[in-house]
Amino acid sequence: MVKRTVIIAGASGMVGKEILAGLLADDSVAEVHSLGRKPPTVQHPKLSAYIVDFSSLRLPVLPQADEVYLALGTTIKVAGSQEAFRAIDYDANLAVARAAQAAGVKKLGLVSAMGADASSKVFYNRVKGELENALEKMPFEGMVFARPSLLVGDREVLGQPERRGEKIGLVVSKLIGFLIPANYQPIEATAVARALLKAVPQAQGKTVLLSGAMH
Template sequence: MAKRTVIIAGATGMVGKEILAGLLADDTVAEVHSLGRRPPTVQHPKLRTHIVNFSSLPVLPQADDVYLALGTTIKVAGSQQAFRALDYDANLAVARAAQAAGVKKLGLVSAMGADANSSVFYNRVKGELENALEKMAFEGMVFARPSLLVGERAVLGQPERRGEKLGLAISKLIGFLIPANYRPIAATAVAKALLSQVPQAQGKTILLSGAMH
């Protein structure tokens, strides 16, 4: 079987970092092209790093799969406009550039509650992105919709989120009472789910936390 070439955007984030590690360890992957505003902290013979401006992406190398893991919060971004510029505009720009490069399979780190008709701005933007991607002619798409994400944010230079710590504490106490789709989920579990599903994807697949645990 011919080895795959893969593109990833957001490899310095919590889920993106785990996706990148999985791709670099995968013997079926020949090259990984990382797109970001800063380079990943890892080095590897397979890794090709591209420091980019997402509003004016260069022509991307021909590839098989693309993983979209760009994301932030409104608090970190500073405004709803800045949040949308990354979570919607940048992800969509990478998808379009990847499609032009011949990519057939796409994996997206979305969010539980993604809904273009939501009254919650965060969920609405996530849903609008999913809808925009659905209109593109990818052979297979996998949208991961994790609940509360947990992982080591400090190592990534990200601020700790009190909501995550509280959610994790509650889950440890009464997790057996919480439906699987609503329990906190590790970034590694989300990454593994996408890595296993994207290469074989046909049509659209939505992965909720219960299926990714």
């Protein structure tokens, strides 16, 4: 069996952390190269970590690889401004994709968001959609865009602030979840990671995964 080499950006985030755990546990993966603003919380013989200042978009030269997972993300509240948010969610992810392409990567997985649409009037959704559109223009053989609804996970463990919208969404889901369509129900970060890890290695063309399919 040919072993895979994988690149991941954003492995310290809620979904990225789960993607990294899955890659390290996968016997078909020989090497994992992690790009992040801070080092992953785990150490592993096949993990190489690179600390990157994404504001400068200066990325290390990456080794030849097969897949890349883009899980970099923030919020406008944490970033401090729309410009700072875009610098991470659009510019940094796109820079990693370009570096991965230069390293020979053929398959790409992206943690996007429900409602991603480049023509949206909502800034958050518009940036997510613009990133998807930019990635589609790149010559990857296969790409998978995961568009989760409200993410469920322990942000406190990750040192992230609680998101009020997620808390409200969870309460509503517990009360009337049976009335909410599957694509709009809160979803565990682990489910999103598992869906990407399954779909990306065999991806051909573009695939969009909504929450209903990832549950």
